[in-house]
Amino acid sequence: MMKSLNTKIGVFILIAALLFLMIPGEVFASGIGVSARSAILIEQETGRVLYEKDAYTQRRIASITKIMTAILAIESGKMNEKVTVSHNAAGTEGSSLYLKEGEKITLENLVYGLMLRSGNDAAVAIAEEVGGSLEGFVTLMNQKAEEIGMSHTVFMNPHGLDDHENHLSTAYDMAILTQYAMNNETYRIISSTKVHKAPNASEDWDYVWRNKNKLLNLYSDSTGGKTGYTKRAKRTLVSTAERDGMTLIAVTLDAPDDWNDHISMFNWGFSNYELTLLEPKGTLKAVKKEPYKGNVVLSRDLTYPLTKEERNQVKSTIQLVKPPDRDNWDKLGSNEPVGMYFVKLNNETVIKAPIIYESTKKEAKGFWKLFKDLFTIDTGRELNG
Numbered sequence: 001m002m003k004s005l006n007t008k009i010g011v012f013i014l015i016a017a018l019l020f021l022m023i024p025g026e027v028f029a030s031g032i033g034v035s036a037r038s039a040i041l042i043e044q045e046t047g048r049v050l051y052e053k054d055a056y057t058q059r060r061i062a063s064i065t066k067i068m069t070a071i072l073a074i075e076s077g078k079m080n081e082k083v084t085v086s087h088n089a090a091g092t093e094g095s096s097l098y099l100k101e102g103e104k105i106t107l108e109n110l111v112y113g114l115m116l117r118s119g120n121d122a123a124v125a126i127a128e129e130v131g132g133s134l135e136g137f138v139t140l141m142n143q144k145a146e147e148i149g150m151s152h153t154v155f156m157n158p159h160g161l162d163d164h165e166n167h168l169s170t171a172y173d174m175a176i177l178t179q180y181a182m183n184n185e186t187y188r189i190i191s192s193t194k195v196h197k198a199p200n201a202s203e204d205w206d207y208v209w210r211n212k213n214k215l216l217n218l219y220s221d222s223t224g225g226k227t228g229y230t231k232r233a234k235r236t237l238v239s240t241a242e243r244d245g246m247t248l249i250a251v252t253l254d255a256p257d258d259w260n261d262h263i264s265m266f267n268w269g270f271s272n273y274e275l276t277l278l279e280p281k282g283t284l285k286a287v288k289k290e291p292y293k294g295n296v297v298l299s300r301d302l303t304y305p306l307t308k309e310e311r312n313q314v315k316s317t318i319q320l321v322k323p324p325d326r327d328n329w330d331k332l333g334s335n336e337p338v339g340m341y342f343v344k345l346n347n348e349t350v351i352k353a354p355i356i357y358e359s360t361k362k363e364a365k366g367f368w369k370l371f372k373d374l375f376t377i378d379t380g381r382e383l384n385g
Contacts, residue, residue: 191224
């Protein structure tokens with residue numbers, strides 16, 4: 001009897017150990033796990049990566065491609081212009097707004113249909129209008145990708161259909177694209193819209209498009225995003241969420257449980273990180289040396305997402321150019337850069353911000369020639385938990 005009991009206990013321990021080993025490493029590393037093959041969570045303002053899982057491997061991205069299509073359309077300055085839908089656009093396969101050849105619709109409404117209903121016909125119509133042709137628009141897509149640092153992305157079409165083998169990106173690159181797009185107010189409004197109505201010139205009823213992004217209803221902090229799916233890419237999703245002044249961007253590629261993946265990542269990010277004010281914009285009070293005292297400023301708040309533990313590990317220093325001799329102080333010009341403000345976390349520089357000299361005096365030409373050297377001020381700034 002005792003031997004049988006011991007055997008059962010041994011089997012139970014063995015099974016428990018095997019199950020423990022089967023848990024993905026990401027769960028232990030961060031406290032969360034995701035179903036996606038590739039995933040990433042970044043903070044919008046700084047771009048800090050809070051969580052990642054195979055985020056730099058190129059994969060098919062399906063309709064999250066349309067984030068690039070949307071931002072290029074918005075930046076074209078043609079949002080109020082009417083687009084005539086071509087035969088090529090009307091015949092595009094896959095998810096559709098069911099646009100008709102010859103139909104006239106504003107570029108703005110096409111972008112709403114693109115983002116909310118993932119219309120592939122809208123994507124082609126936008127591409128032909130903004131780029132002059134599909135090929136021309138794809139060139140614009142890749143130029144923008146290079147410009148904003150999407151170094152492992154190749155766009156071959158404006159919609160993400162699996163018609164090109166080389167249409168690829170990474171979770172990280174798509175997060176960078178979304179970070180860029182979210183700086184545009186029009187994009188933010190469209191991305192967060194739940195329902196949009198647009199006039200239908202060829203029918204006696206209006207288009208009504210409801211956003212496919214279920215997180216707008218499932219997650220109270222959701223602020224937008226874009227869904228995607230093809231048979232080869234599987235489920236892809238980009239989404240954004242904001243809480244207590246901090247916006248997070250989540251991306252998953254090939255994720256069978258993407259809604260829950262994003263909710264888990266957001267909850268973990270908001271629970272563990274806080275967007276912390278490190279130095280407010282305005283006059284740098286730590287600078288006590290003349291002629292800089294009271295005259296050097298930061299043009300923006302310096303903030304960074306930090307855990308409670310990290311708040312005591314942040315160090316900041318101010319590096320200023322050595323000022324001219326006292327006799328030349330009256331030559332100091334206003335709105336001139338005179339140094340840099342550095343923030344380090346674990347000996348890694350995470351923020352570099354220019355320091356500006358402000359003066360009511362007329363700007364002096366040849367200002368930088370007055371300076372001979374640099375000097376550094378350790379602000380001694382530490383954050384309490």
